[in-house]
Amino acid sequence: MAGSGNAHLRPDALVSARDIVVEFPAAGGRTVYAVSGVSLDIMEGETLGLVGESGCGKSTTGRAMLQLPRPTSGSVQLGGQELTDLDDEAMRLIRPRLQMIYQDPISSLNPRRTVRDIVAEPLFIAWDNLARRSAIAVWQERVAALVQGLARRVAKPMRILGFAMSVAFVLWIASETVEERAAESLFGWTEVPAAVIGFPALALSLAVGAVFAVLGVAWILLMLMLPFGLMSRQFGAVPTAVGLVGVVATTTASAFLLWRTWSSFGGWAHWVNSGLLGTITVVLVLWLLASLVRPALAGTSAVATSLSAMVVLQVFYIGGLDDTPKLAVLVASGVVDALLFVWIRRRYHASRQELRARADPRVREVLTYVGINPDDALDRRPWEFSGGQAQRLSIARALVSVPQVIICDEPVSALDVSVQAQILNLLEDLKNLMGLTLVFIAHDLAVVKNVSDRVAVMYLGKLCEVSEPGPLYSQPAHPYTDLLLAAIPHPDPEAPIGDSSKIGGELPSPLSPPSGCRFRTRCPLAAQRCADEEPQMREIAPGRFVSCHTPLVGEPAPPTSMAEFSVGAES
């Protein structure tokens, strides 16, 4: 057992994982072999139970299906789409279809957020990712064709260079301006009374002004850089005329700002002629272009780029002024920027309130599904709920993005026995109601038996047996399954206490798993062959698969050729 092989896989599965291997680096340069070649598949609407002792890699397998972390090797397909090949960005778009419920209901809910936000968060994230996705897509169409080839090569070094230069530049400006001018004339420590009041006031307005100015101008630039069509497509409801006015207004405003910045330094000629400034301008412009053109970065980096570019420009602007109007201009430009910023954001972006309003009906509906009264719960925080209720919230969070598959990682093992049944029934109802496909991870065979359509038994990173629950429980084929079943305590006080020594010994270390069959060190039937040769998954009865040389049900495995043997030993 504890072997490999794909004999048990079926075509047309909704989720299909093949030969998943997950390895972690451990201290001292060693490797933890957490999962070593597990293959599983789940048909649509099916519940797969995944059982095994703690530490056998069942949770890791579940997480590998979610690509968190990505498996070291192997393939995971969802509805025919390969997930291991997707980059992070594309994977984010898949994630709403693939959800998870956790063992500890309390720690899986952020204690500082309200139920409303926790349950709506999947929607916010999905909308955000979708919006970015469409922005990237449109941008790709329009610009990428133009300069993509060249810019791809230039983008990264340019960004690094540009960033370094702008940082250096800001530092330079700061040291020159702030130290020499501000320290002496504005802070003027020499004359005490008038001086010191200036300092806190200036520090405050400097901070506020800088934040608003930077944000505002960055937004204006962003609006300029993104084609207008994109914005309206993204958020749908903006009338073209309003948008046009917005773009014209922001263009004018930022053009004015740029002009003031430049002219405060003596106009174009001076600007370009002064070597450093010229270089910086060229680098900034190139950098802006480069990060814009590189499609995958257009969504995030354009913001970062324009932000840091704007910091530099604003510092120029402020640095070029005389001392007296400096403060006034700073505050004024900050206020103007802030107003523009707010206006643009109102126009183009749904505010948090609007997002909440949009999500609210869905959140309420889902909370009602899981048996929580939304009116009571929405504004409370997770630690105000009992374990069972918190687990319901966790289920609601998983359901709100209408997933196809939910991976339940020991969803009831942290709960009281009386609550366990409620949660299990709830999951069963929801599954029927929403047509969910479930992966049910647990160490408790009794729990798995009732909910699963198919049960897979794992041991130390390998599969032992895959079967329907009925035959598996009545007539276990794998010695490990047999031992697990024997270890279940019977609720009959008259019954003799089971021989717990039957499943003796500890789980071997996943740092150095045994050769051949991984269960052989604890298996009562272990033979020499088990150490030499890794058993392969094979069908011993219709719908029953086992990886064991000498199963308790069906024929022993036929002898294998040497070639196969060496392959088996390797994996």
Next chain:
Amino acid sequence: MGKRLGFFFWMAVVFLTVLGLAAIFADVLPLKHPAETFAGTSKSGPSLTHWFGNDAVGRDIFSRVIYGAQVSLVISTVGTMLALTIGGLLGLVSGYYGGRIDRWLTATLNATIVIPPLILFLALVLFLDSEAQRRVFILIFTFVLLSIAPIARVVRAATLTWAGQDFVLAARTLGARDGRVLFREVLPNVAPSLISYSLIIMAGLIVVEGAVAFLGLSVPPPTPTWGDMISKGRTNLDVAAHISLMPAITMFVTVLALNFVGDKLQQHFEPRESVL
């Protein structure tokens, strides 16, 4: 949660607020000029006209204490805020990403702890610049340098605990970006202990600023500083102790209030520890 913060907590908050406001609006308030010498009042003790008494040259100690608060508070506030931002970010990144980033950051930060703060500062001040005007910046710079490491440590430790929680995994399962996870999920949980710790750091900075001023190396006269006032008053300790005592008491109460508020907030935000 839901515990009472208590009477002394609010007393401390009120004291800090009043001191801060007084320092900010010192020019507007009906205070005596801090550099003005009042004839015949040299070394005279507290009275109705001069609440904290007068110093060796007859200047009003009360007004000097208030103006001295400007220096202490501005330097420690700005220093703490900068250190909070930088150290907080470093700690978050270090704790959240772990691995090589974490190792390098931790090693670098540990290296900055080793160098004795006061001496580092002295070396910087005296070699870097004799020009007194720039000292505020050097002071702030050194203080930031010194307080980044402890803050980053605290944040890193807190981030490590919180980033291991399932709700962070849950957010990632939902497709949240690292930025969103860090700022929406981790930071709100780290923030309370961070803020209360920063108050304690701020108290520490006030003490160090006082020490520097005590050695006569902070903002130069005629701007009054607490440390300088305590130091100058030592020569007259036997005849007019209040010259040293008044600024010393003010500093003591300020530091005590900051420590107390920080302590209480920490207990308030962390119910598990407050069982003790």
Next chain:
Amino acid sequence: MKQAVRDQLGRIVAVALVATVAWAWFWRPPFSWTFGVLVGIGTLAAAIADGRYALRRLAALIPVLVLVSFVVFALMASLPGDPAINLLGPAATPDQIEIVRTELGLDQPFFNRYGDWLGGVVLGDLGNSIVLREEVADGISRSMTPTLQLMTYSVIIALVVSLPLGIWAGYRAGTSTDRSINNVMLGFLATPNYVMAVLLVLFFAVGGLSVFGNEIGFHALPAARYVPLGDDPVLHFKHLALPSASLAMGQAAVFMRLLRSDMIGTLRLPFIDLARSKGLPTRRILWRHALRPSSFTLLTVVGLTVGLLIGGALIIEFIFTIPGVGAYIFLGVTQRDFIAVQGGVLVISALFIVVLTMSDFLYLALDPRLRGREVAARG
């Protein structure tokens, strides 16, 4: 025999090297026997407990010390302004400046200078002080004695104050006794040591406040100056009483708070209940059974405090005119003697690191639970 020598050649060379360096540091300039004794005891304790771990930690010290030396040197070298001009003053002629630059080796490239300096440092030669015209190593080891004395006395006072209070507050946790001890200690914590020094001088040296003509205070102790222990032990302790006390009070608060919370944790453990059920007196339970397992964090912090004090006692040395290391560096700084300053900062930083490592070793020796296990996780 030959074969054995050849096999152990690496080790023999290493031991010889270490011996040379140790000799250079501890005997050539008399750096301080305290330093040597500290390293010796710590290493011995750790070697007894877990030799391999001790060796690993000691080996890990070397790159850290080299890094620190580089940082210190680079910091001093990167400061703007020419040390030669700083020394000679603005009126110096170019020729004079040139001579001083050559004398100080400032015309060499940066890494050459660092290499030369580091080469000397390894053998205990920190260079010659520009102003004092003596070896920096001599100056520092001379001023190390008062600093170490001050440090030792203050830690002893702090422990004497904090141990009983911490134990009692931990035992009586939550009661009004606990709260009042805690509040008083919070007060000490908020008193900067220089303020404490001023207060102590006020009340114990110059006679204190006079209230309605009555003096509250004493003229019992001297307010300044340092007397070596060898000259007059009584005067020595009299002179160091106030500075030690002013350093000790803040530490006592820190120690007490730590001990209290660890004590509370220990007193909850079952073996305390067992001791109680055996009928042992409370005092015995607290001092014999609960103190040791509660004192490990305290120990680390004591180590940390000692390390910090070596450089941090500067202001106390300044107030009480004690010729310690802090005062030595302060003098160097005010006289722009960068060689003295970089030597002093290096020695203090190195001492800090060594003291920390040694307190970790001590921790290891005292806490049997850590022995042979993955101690590296903590360091």
